[in-house]
Amino acid sequence: MTFISDNLKFQLKKVALLAVLFSAVFFGSFYLVSFFDPHPALKTKAITAVQNLAITANDPELQKRAGNDNINLAAFNDWAKINNLSGDNVYDGDPDKDGLPNYLEYIHGTDPNNADTDGDGFSDGVEIGNGYDPDAKGEAMTVVSVEIDKLGVDAPMVWSKTDIEANMLKDLENGLSHFMKTAAPGQNGNMIISGHSSNYAWAKGGYNHIFEKLNDLQVGDIVKIKTVQKNGRMLDYQYKITSKFVTTANDQKIFENTPTPTLTLTTCWPLGTNLKRLIVKAEIVK
Ligand SMILES: [Ca+2]
Ligand SMILES: [Ca+2]
Ligand SMILES: [Ca+2]
Structure with a gap:
């Protein structure tokens, strides 16, 4: 004695077959997508290297870090005068002790006598060393x-x-x-x-x-x-x-x-x- 007619059995088999086919296609496509996933799996290792400013006054590499702004000595001297900078270390000195020598204060347009030109609590040196804009308050990035x-x-x-x-x-x-x-x-x-x-x-x-x-x-x-x-x-x-x-x-x-x-x-x-x-x-x- 059977409770399921042959026709129903046939229908159930059909459903089961379709389910198998569907899952094969469904999970298979997942596999393919993950295999060919063009997204960069931006593996984010803990990058422990904390960026420090590391611009020192007598650094021979200074010119490279100043970018394209080849210093115009006459303009620099005018700027130094306006800012009351003088002496042997007018170029490399750091009177405001913000980590930026006068040369780079000039290049970046920051105040050589104020450690925090934009007054946002981050020194000019720290801002430039970490990509922040030294003349835009807060966490504005260059x-x-x-x-x-x-x-x-x-x-x-x-x-x-x-x-x-x-x-x-x-x-x-x-x-x-x-x-x-x-x-x-x-x-x-x-x-x-x-x-x-x-x-x-x-x-x-x-x-x-x-x-x-x-x-x-x-x-x-x-x-x-x-x-x-x-x-x-x-x-x-x-x-x-x-x-x-x-x-x-x-x-x-x-x-x-x-x-x-x-x-x-x-x-x-x-x-x-x-x-x-x-x-x-x-x-x-x-
Ligand atoms: Ca300085
Ligand atoms: Ca400064
Ligand atoms: Ca600042």
Whole structure:
């Protein structure tokens, strides 16, 4: 005796078969999506290297850190006079003890006799050393863009304030992303900047392929980092490429700090995948 008719059995079998097919397609697609996920798994190691200013008065590298603003001695002397700076160390001195020698106070348009030009509680030296605008109150960051002529790249740099991947991906919708707690432009240490090499067709943002051609860069090519402060000071830094390699997302070589200003560009590799990272390293030349 049976309670289920043959027809019902057939229907149940059909449902079961459909369920199996559906789950195969459903979970299979998840597998494929995770395998080909083009998002950078921005592995956020605790980057312990705290950025310090590390500009010393007699540093022979000072010129490099001053960016493009070749100092005009006559204009500097006028400025020094107005600010009552004199003596042997008029150039390298730091009368307000904010960590910025007079030379860099001049370059950045800050007050050489006031440790905190914008009065926001952060000294000029700390602000510049960490990418903040020394002449804009609060936690305003200096406006930065990244230009790589060879690749036709000209994109804003977003100062990422997160190490949560979903939020970092949001930052990448708006440009290239600066890894939090890595060096600021022109400052000692390793500045890490990440960009998409590819993304889903439906992904938001205008920078989904910004580093698509990163692999075209060669040792010796130049990356320009341009900064603009609220007070109008524009400083351009140039980094020259020293190496290029493919590695895993959490390779410590990507994150390792350096005693001088260096730049690390990173993107997902090969194109269209999230398997590895293409890394370009550069060091400051100007
Ligand atoms: Ca100073
Ligand atoms: Ca100052
Ligand atoms: Ca300040």
